[in-house]
Amino acid sequence: xxDVTQTPRNRITKTGKRIMLECSQxxxxxRMYWYRQDPxxxxxxxxxxxxxxxxxxxxxxxxxxxxxQAQAKFSLSLESAIPNQTALYFCATSxxxxxxxxxxxxxxxxxxxxx
Amino acid sequence: AQSVTQPDIHIxxxxxxxxxxxxxxxxxxxxxxxxxxxxxxxxxxxxxKYFSGDTLVQGIKGFEAExxxxxxxxxxxxxxxxxxxxxxYFCAVRGNKLVFGAGTILRVxx
Numbered sequence: 001x002x003d004v005t006q007t008p009r010n011r012i013t014k015t016g017k018r019i020m021l022e023c024s025q026x027x028x029x030x031r032m033y034w035y036r037q038d039p040x041x042x043x044x045x046x047x048x049x050x051x052x053x054x055x056x057x058x059x060x061x062x063x064x065x066x067x068x069q070a071q072a073k074f075s076l077s078l079e080s081a082i083p084n085q086t087a088l089y090f091c092a093t094s095x096x097x098x099x100x101x102x103x104x105x106x107x108x109x110x111x112x113x114x115x
Numbered sequence: 116a117q118s119v120t121q122p123d124i125h126i127x128x129x130x131x132x133x134x135x136x137x138x139x140x141x142x143x144x145x146x147x148x149x150x151x152x153x154x155x156x157x158x159x160x161x162x163x164k165y166f167s168g169d170t171l172v173q174g175i176k177g178f179e180a181e182x183x184x185x186x187x188x189x190x191x192x193x194x195x196x197x198x199x200x201x202x203x204y205f206c207a208v209r210g211n212k213l214v215f216g217a218g219t220i221l222r223v224x225x
Binding site: 004040041042043044045090092101102103104105106107108109 | 119147159160164166209212213215218
C-alpha cells in the first residue's frame with residue numbers, strides 16, 4: 001500500500017467551481033506539503049503544515065486554501081478555480097530526524113484541468 | 116535564498132550508454148541535496164540524497180551523484196542506461212525550504 005495517497009488522481013472542473021484535493025499518509029509524519037508542478041517550472045510550494053495547528057503559506061498560495069484535519073490528512077482547496085490553476089498537484093510528507101536532515105516523500109499526484 | 120539550475124531541459128541517450136544529468140545550486144551554507152525521478156504518470160520517487168560525509172552518494176536503480184562544493188554542483192550519473200530510465204529528473208536543494216530545479220527529461224533510444 002502506498003504511504004502517501006492523493007484523491008482524486010484526475011479531475012476536470014469548470015472555471016468558478018470550488019474543488020478540494022485530498023491527501024492522506026500512513027507514514028506518521030508531522031509535516032505535510034502541497035506543491036504544484038508546471039512544465040518547465042519544476043515544483044512550487046503552495047502551503048505547508050508542520051503539525052495539526054500549524055499552517056503556513058508557500059510561495060504561490062494565492063487562490064488556494066488548506067485544511068489539516070488530522071496528522072494524517074491535509075486537504076487543498078481551490079475556492080474558485082481558474083484556468084491557470086491547471087497543473088499537476090503533489091502532496092508530500094516529511095520526517096525530521098535530528099540535525100534537520102529532512103527528506104520529503106511524495107504522493108502520486110492529482111492532475112487538474114480547469115476549463 | 117537557495118536556487119537550483121538544471122541546464123539541460125532534454126537529454127537523449129542510447130540504451131547502454133552512460134548518463135550524466137547536471138545540477139547546479141546556489142546556497143550560502145552547507146546544502147542538503149536531492150535527486151528525484153518522475154516516471155510518466157507517476158509521482159516523484161527519491162533517488163538519492165546528500166547530507167554530509169562522503170561526497171559520492173549511491174542511490175537506487177544504479178544511480179549515483181557527486182557533491183562538488185567548489186563547483187556548487189550535484190550531478191547525477193549512471194554508467195549504463197536502461198529504457199526504463201526514461202523519465203523526468205529533478206534536482207532539489209534544501210536550505211530553509213526545499214527548492215526544485217525545472218527538471219531534465221531523459222529520453223532513451225534503442
